[in-house]
Amino acid sequence: QVQLVESGGGLVQAGGSLRLSCTASGRTFSINAMGWFRQAPGKEREFVATISWSGGITTYADSVKGRFIISRDNAKNTVYLQMNSLKPEDTAVYYCTADRQSTRTIMAGRGNFWGQGTQVTVSS
Numbered sequence: 001q002v003q004l005v006e007s008g009g010g011l012v013q014a015g016g017s018l019r020l021s022c023t024a025s026g027r028t029f030s031i032n033a034m035g036w037f038r039q040a041p042g043k044e045r046e047f048v049a050t051i052s053w054s055g056g057i058t059t060y061a062d063s064v065k066g067r068f069i070i071s072r073d074n075a076k077n078t079v080y081l082q083m084n085s086l087k088p089e090d091t092a093v094y095y096c097t098a099d100r101q102s103t104r105t106i107m108a109g110r111g112n113f114w115g116q117g118t119q120v121t122v123s124s
Contacts (some may be wrong), residue, residue, distance in 0.1 A: 006022045008115060036081050036094055052102070
């Protein structure tokens with residue numbers, strides 16, 4: 001099993017920045033990809049970004065492309081989400097996810113492991 005713990009959420013004004021972190025523990029050698037999803041009140045969970053664990057290949061949702069950056073530190077078993085130029089519509093609970101197979105599985109929302117989420121609130 002793999003456990004994921006997110007941190008870094010909070011309240012920020014529109015135009016500001018936040019950096020989320022997600023640290024994996026347990027059988028981390030089995031991870032091939034990690035990523036982030038978010039869920040706003042009354043909406044379905046949506047894909048935000050993903051990164052492959054070995055090659056660092058990244059993919060972003062169109063809604064965050066050019067504003068968010070996903071990165072990883074393999075030595076620390078941690079993935080980051082740098083969020084810049086935040087908008088009120090970015091307000092959501094952000095979830096970290098990890099998968100044994102691929103970024104494609106992450107993007108489909110079928111990651112093997114999920115964190116408990118961290119709240120991000122962007123005020124206008």
